[in-house]
Amino acid sequence: MIVDIQDEDLKELYQTGKNPKGKYKKIAKDGLFVEKLKNLLDLMSVTKLPSDLPGRYAYEKLKYNYSGLSSVRIVHNRVERLIFEEFEGGIRINIIQLEDSHYGKKK
DSSP: OOOEEEOOOHHHHHHSSTTTTTTTTTHHHHHHHHHHHHHHHHHHHHHHSSSSSOGGOOOEEEEEEGTTHHHHHSSSOOOOEEEEEEGGTTTTEEEEEEEEOSSSOOO
């Protein structure tokens, strides 16, 4: 997949492991989390489809307020998920955001 990170704060966190002035500055202090995030994004870039990711990432297509988006778990037993939009059957992924509440409100 081509991983296109549109969120500049997330891109900075991925590239440098830091985000001192951005929305992920609190997350950046968790070295294990940042390492797992980098590993996930690297794995996504060499995987053909999101559904091909190992089961521990709990890939799912979202509903309700997040309808049309998908998510994967970053660290097992933690709530934070990477929310993204898929294009061309999973070939291109635009990373949208990190989120700790991804289910949205039911309509």
